[in-house]
Amino acid sequence: xxxxxxxHLGKDYGGLTALEDVTLTVESxxxxxxxxxxxxxxxxxxxxxxxxxPPTRGRVQFDGRDITALPAHARAxxxxxxxxxxxxxxxxxxxxxxxxxxxxxxxQIAGQWFKSANSFQSVTQEAESILARSRLADQRSQxxxxxxxxxxxxxxxxxxxxxxxxxxxxxEPTAGMSSAETxxxxxxxxxxxxxxxxxxxxxxxDVVFTLADRITVLHYGEVIAEGTPSEVRANPMVQQIYLGTxxxxxxx
Amino acid sequence: xSRAVRSPQxxxxxGVMILLIVFPRxxxxxxxxxxxxxxxxxxxxxxLDLLLGYTGLASFGHAxxxxxxxxxxxxxxxxxxxxxxxxxxxxxxxxGLAALIIGFFALRTSGLPFLMFTLATAQMLFGIAIKWTPVxxxxxxxxxxxxxxxxxxENVFKFGTGPQYYFFTLFFFVVAYWLMRRLVHSPFGxxxxxxxxxxxxxxxxxxxxxxxxxxxxxxxxMFAGLAGFLFGHFNRHVSPETFYWTVSGQVMIxxxxxxxxxxxxxxxxAALVRLLPSYASTYTERWHTLMGLVFILFVLFAPKGIIGLxxxxxxxxx
Numbered sequence: 001x002x003x004x005x006x007x008h009l010g011k012d013y014g015g016l017t018a019l020e021d022v023t024l025t026v027e028s029x030x031x032x033x034x035x036x037x038x039x040x041x042x043x044x045x046x047x048x049x050x051x052x053x054p055p056t057r058g059r060v061q062f063d064g065r066d067i068t069a070l071p072a073h074a075r076a077x078x079x080x081x082x083x084x085x086x087x088x089x090x091x092x093x094x095x096x097x098x099x100x101x102x103x104x105x106x107x108q109i110a111g112q113w114f115k116s117a118n119s120f121q122s123v124t125q126e127a128e129s130i131l132a133r134s135r136l137a138d139q140r141s142q143x144x145x146x147x148x149x150x151x152x153x154x155x156x157x158x159x160x161x162x163x164x165x166x167x168x169x170x171x172e173p174t175a176g177m178s179s180a181e182t183x184x185x186x187x188x189x190x191x192x193x194x195x196x197x198x199x200x201x202x203x204x205x206d207v208v209f210t211l212a213d214r215i216t217v218l219h220y221g222e223v224i225a226e227g228t229p230s231e232v233r234a235n236p237m238v239q240q241i242y243l244g245t246x247x248x249x250x251x252x
Numbered sequence: 253x254s255r256a257v258r259s260p261q262x263x264x265x266x267g268v269m270i271l272l273i274v275f276p277r278x279x280x281x282x283x284x285x286x287x288x289x290x291x292x293x294x295x296x297x298x299x300l301d302l303l304l305g306y307t308g309l310a311s312f313g314h315a316x317x318x319x320x321x322x323x324x325x326x327x328x329x330x331x332x333x334x335x336x337x338x339x340x341x342x343x344x345x346x347x348g349l350a351a352l353i354i355g356f357f358a359l360r361t362s363g364l365p366f367l368m369f370t371l372a373t374a375q376m377l378f379g380i381a382i383k384w385t386p387v388x389x390x391x392x393x394x395x396x397x398x399x400x401x402x403x404x405x406e407n408v409f410k411f412g413t414g415p416q417y418y419f420f421t422l423f424f425f426v427v428a429y430w431l432m433r434r435l436v437h438s439p440f441g442x443x444x445x446x447x448x449x450x451x452x453x454x455x456x457x458x459x460x461x462x463x464x465x466x467x468x469x470x471x472x473x474m475f476a477g478l479a480g481f482l483f484g485h486f487n488r489h490v491s492p493e494t495f496y497w498t499v500s501g502q503v504m505i506x507x508x509x510x511x512x513x514x515x516x517x518x519x520x521x522a523a524l525v526r527l528l529p530s531y532a533s534t535y536t537e538r539w540h541t542l543m544g545l546v547f548i549l550f551v552l553f554a555p556k557g558i559i560g561l562x563x564x565x566x567x568x569x570x
Binding site for chain 1: 434437438439440441443445446450455456459461464
C-alpha cells in the first residue's frame with residue numbers, strides 16, 4: 001500500500017527553481033532516505049510534503065488521499081508528522097510539558113477548559129513513557145532551553161512521535177550532533193516499530209545507509225537515482241555528482 | 253495530591269476573600285466606591301492577561317469590549333430593562349459576537365499588525381460612539397443609567413447603595429477570577445501557553461491554532477464586556493472615553509506592572525494603577541508623571557511585575 005506519494009512536485013521562488021519535478025512513492029512501512037548535494041532541493045521537498053510550504057506545481061498524496069491543499073496541522077492530524085531541521089521546541093516550557101502538549105492534542109482534550117490539566121493523569125503518564133523511551137526521563141522537569149543540544153534533538157523527535165503518526169518525516173535528525181550522539185539517535189530510530197513509514201532527509205551517509213530501505217537521490221531539483229542502498233552506492237552517476245570521482249565517499 | 257492539602261496561595265486567596273467581605277463594615281463610602289472601581293478594572297485586566305500573558309496576543313484595543321459592554325447596558329437599562337437576569341446574558345452575547353467578528357479579521361495577523369488592527373477597531377468604535385448621537389448620546393455619552401435589579405415579577409432586589417453595589421461587583425469579580433483560574437490551569441490553558449511559546453510547533457503537532465486563538469479572544473472579550481457592564485452601572489453613566497486608546501493602554505499597563513501571565517498580578521496592577529492617582533493627587537498635581545515613573549521603574553527593575561516581586565520575597569524567606 002502506498003503511504004506517501006509526490007506527483008510532479010515542484011517549487012519556484014520567484015524566478016528561481018528550487019525543486020524542478022519530483023515524483024516518488026513511499027510504501028507503507030518503508031524507510032526512505034532522500035539524499036543529494038547542497039542545493040539539490042531536499043529541504044524544499046521535505047517542506048512541501050510536511051505542508052510547511054505550498055507547492056508551485058504537482059500533488060502530494062497521503063494514504064491515497066490528495067493533501068496538496070491541506071495545511072501542516074491538518075496533515076499532522078491525518079497521521080503525517082514531521083520534525084524540524086533546526087530544533088523547534090517549546091523552549092520556555094518543561095520537557096514533560098513539551099510532550100504533554102503533543103499528547104493532549106492527540107487525545108483530543110486540548111480544548112477542555114474547566115478541569116485541571118493535572119487531573120488528566122493518563123496524558124501525563126503517556127508523556128512520561130515517551131520520555132522514558134527517548135531517554136529523557138531524568139530531564140522531565142528541566143526547561144527545554146536548558147537541555148544539551150543532542151537531548152534537544154531527541155526531544156524534537158519525541159514530540160513528533162507523541163502524536164502516534166503513521167508516517168514520520170525526519171529533517172536531518174542528526175544535524176549538528178557529535179558522533180556518539182549520532183550513534184545513539186540512529187539506534188533510537190532503528191528501534192521504532194517497523195510499521196512506521198519514514199522519510200528521512202539526511203547529510204550523514206553512514207546514517208542513511210544504516211537506516212534506509214531505499215534511497216532517492218536528488219540533484220538540481222530532480223530525481224537522478226532511486227533504489228536500495230547497494231544499488232545507489234553502485235550507481236556511477238551518484239558517485240560522480242557526490243565526489244566528482246567514484247568510490248571514496250562510500251567506503252564500506 | 254489530596255484535596256485536603258491546600259497550597260499557601262489558596263490560603264492567601266481565602267484570606268483576601270474574607271478581607272474583601274468584611275471591608276465595607278469598616279470603610280467610608282468613598283473607600284467602598286474606590287474598591288468597587290478597582291474590582292471592575294481587575295476583571296478587565298485579568299481578561300487582557302488571558303490574551304497578553306497567556307497566549308502572547310498583544311491586543312492594544314481591549315477597550316473595545318469594555319466600552320461596548322458599557323454602552324449595551326447603558327442603552328438597555330435606560331430604554332428597556334435593568335434586570336441583570338436579562339441584561340447580563342445579552343451583554344455577554346453582544347460583546348462575544350463583537351469579539352468573534354473583530355477576531356476573525358484581527359487574528360489573521362500577529363505581532364505589530366495585530367496590535368495596530370485591534371487599536372484601530374477600538375478607535376473606530378470610539379468614533380461611532382461620538383457620532384451616532386441618537387443611540388450613543390454623542391460626546392456626552394448616556395447618563396442616568398439606573399443601578400441593576402435582580403429577580404422575577406414582584407420579587408426584585410435593587411442594588412442601590414454603595415455597599416450593595418460593592419457586593420454585586422465583588423460577586424462577579426470572584427466568579428470571573430475563579431472561572432479564569434480554572435481556564436488557565438486546564439488543558440485549554442496549556443494550549444494557549446503552547447501557542448505563546450511556539451505557534452509553528454503547535455501547528456506541526458496538529459493544533460489548529462487559529463481556532464484556539466479565536467476562542468480565547470472571544471472569552472477575553474466577554475470578560476471585558478462584563479467589566480464594562482459593571483462600570484456602566486457603577487458610574488450610572490457611560491462615555492465614549494471608555495473606548496479610547498488610553499483606556500486600552502491603561503489596562504495593558506495594569507497587566508505589565510502586575511505581572512503578565514498570572515491573573516493575580518494584573519488584579520494587583522489594577523489596584524495600583526486605579527488607587528495611585530486618587531492618593532497621589534491629594535499631594536501632587538503631577539500624578540501622571542508619577543504613574544509614568546512607577547511604570548518605568550517596574551519595566552527596568554521588576555519586569556515580572558508585582559507578582560514577580562512577591563514570589564521572589566516568598567522564595568527568599570523559605
